[in-house]
Amino acid sequence: MKQQMGTKDKEAVLTLYSRLMDELKQRSMLLGQLASGTLNFAIIPNFELCQLQIRLICEIFALACLTAHGDIPDVKSAMMQKEYNAEKIIGKLGRLHPNFYPVPHKKDVSPDAVLGALPARFHLTPIEGSEYLTKDQLIRTYNECGNYLHRGSVRRLLSKWHPDIDLKKIFDWNQRLGTLLAPYHYIQLIGGKGYILCVMNNVDDNNKVQVAYAEPLHPLGIPVSR
Numbered sequence: 627m628k629q630q631m632g633t634k635d636k637e638a639v640l641t642l643y644s645r646l647m648d649e650l651k652q653r654s655m656l657l658g659q660l661a662s663g664t665l666n667f668a669i670i671p672n673f674e675l676c677q678l679q680i681r682l683i684c685e686i687f688a689l690a691c692l693t694a695h696g697d698i699p700d701v702k703s704a705m706m707q708k709e710y711n712a713e714k715i716i717g718k719l720g721r722l723h724p725n726f727y728p729v730p731h732k733k734d735v736s737p738d739a740v741l742g743a744l745p746a747r748f749h750l751t752p753i754e755g756s757e758y759l760t761k762d763q764l765i766r767t768y769n770e771c772g773n774y775l776h777r778g779s780v781r782r783l784l785s786k787w788h789p790d791i792d793l794k795k796i797f798d799w800n801q802r803l804g805t806l807l808a809p810y811h812y813i814q815l816i817g818g819k820g821y822i823l824c825v826m827n828n829v830d831d832n833n834k835v836q837v838a839y840a841e842p843l844h845p846l847g848i849p850v851s852r
Contacts, residue, residue: 636839643690643822643837647837653679654683654800656679657676661793661796662797670789672793674775677774680768680796681772685711695816712764712765712768723816725814727761728806728807729752729811730806758803759799808827809827810826811823822837822840823840
């Protein structure tokens with residue numbers, strides 16, 4: 627069952643989603659610097675900072691998905707509103723709405739669009755075959771990084787001082803995240819009656835995150851609500 631949201635509720639969703647995506651973007655930029663070794667930190671602290679950023683990025687990502695799907699009644703439950711664990715949030719959303727996950731896409735102006743007219747009309751064409759981050763990859767990495775946020779026991783340190791450090795793997799994971807979300811992604815709302823569109827770097831607004839609601843128009847395009 628789909629719960630209708632008023633204008634104020636929609637504005638609150640867009641504002642929070644935008645803020646979460648902006649924080650995720652900043653942390654992803656830091657993760658890229660850490661994984662490329664440009665910050666010149668000692669190897670173990672550098673690796674641990676990478677794992678911390680991954681953990682927080684996954685949680686922010688899950689919270690953004692939860693925010694986007696606020697029109698689903700079960701999402702409004704006290705239990706879901708208090709949850710921060712990325713695996714639990716994504717697992718629950720997947721059961722409530724299998725197509726909840728962001729979709730990277732190309733944005734093409736609809737052939738019947740009138741220049742400057744509102745609402746704007748676009749084709750959203752999903753990007754197929756791209757190396758973007760999947761749900762399974764996100765959850766697996768989220769669980770793995772928790773293992774590196776503790777220094778370990780004395781017994782473990784005596785047998786193995788360094789954790790297994792693979793900065794290229796982290797760099798590639800971050801690239802996959804970027805391919806999923808940027809430059810554009812959309813989230814299909816439950817019932818297929820609308821979308822949330824996100825531009826990660828709006829060149830017309832100092833590269834800020836821009837978010838908008840959109841409604842289906844016809845099979846060839848959708849109008850963007852503003």
